[in-house]
Amino acid sequence: MTGSMTNGEKIYDALMRLPYVAFQLFFLVRELTGMRTLIAYHPYAGGDWPFVMTIAARVSVVIFLTVLLSFYVSRFRPISKYSSWNPKITALLGTLFMYLLLLTPRAPADAFWDGLSTLLVLVGSITAVLVVVDLGRSLSIMPEARKLVTGGLYRRIRHPLYLAEEIAIIGFYLQFRSWQTLPILAIHFYFQIRRMDWEEGILAKAFPEYAEYKLRTYRLFPRLY
């Protein structure tokens, strides 16, 4: 697929990745600066376990953002995609809405919640890497068809990468733990579900065998949904 690209197409493809890469780098730098500020206020952190867990939770967010960034940079070009804006906007909102969470103030250090957050973000990151190993470089933000993957973690559910992301994002949320940020999470989930609808639509169009695959699999949770 990438082998048939002309130089012009390669440059265009690389340029199209730049805004998302810049966006992701902004949040990475912001998280690192936040960690520095936190340590500036607690320079004696060594034996303070609640604080150490808070730093670990921040580190897990940095790892997750780096994992997402590396996936996106190494993805294939699509063979089929929607021409209308609605699915693209839904996909962008689904992806970007959760970053609003990172712009809100975090809850005070708490060893239990920060520990649980670290665990969930790491489980999400690890699962995402395992999914991407199955998916190869067919990953995308927009609903686009690259290649149909039905093996590995895709054998029983159709969107394991979304599941991995949502596990990590619930982990993110535990670092904030406020009623005010719950609507951000709810709206993010809504757009992600819409995004799955669009994605299934484009895959069904591009791959005739997708209908049969859809019949024998669940969307996110085996036997539940």
Add this chain to the structure above:
Amino acid sequence: MLTRVLPIVFLSLTAALTAAAIEYLPETLHFPVVEYSTPESIRIALFKNGELDRASCELGVGKVAAAIRKGCPGCKVAERCVRGLDAERRKILSREPLSTPSVRMPGGRLTMTFSTSDPQLALGVCQQSELQSASLPVDQRLRCFPALAAR
């Protein structure tokens, strides 16, 4: 194979990066230090939490020094910003016991140590500082710890 290796890799990476952040990020920060001695020969050293850049540190340390000079015209005051934390400053900002009386703000954002040839006088000044801060909001109140006491 990968399912077994990845959790170990991610957990190790998180632990290593967390330890590195705690160990090395303070080296990138600027810490305000104000040292002054009173006409009664009590030496007081004031240590504050770090600042992200030197300008903020110098601004902060200048304000503290000016307030001390105003409140104690006879005091000799020296202020500076130091980059990073050496072992001694780490200990002062930590919860470890010190060899002199000290006051500490909750969260360790401010620590003052008191030294003089008369240990009782140093402890008295320390307790006085605690009393003077009693009217401040809870998170800004100072607590006095005698020499060698756990903080």
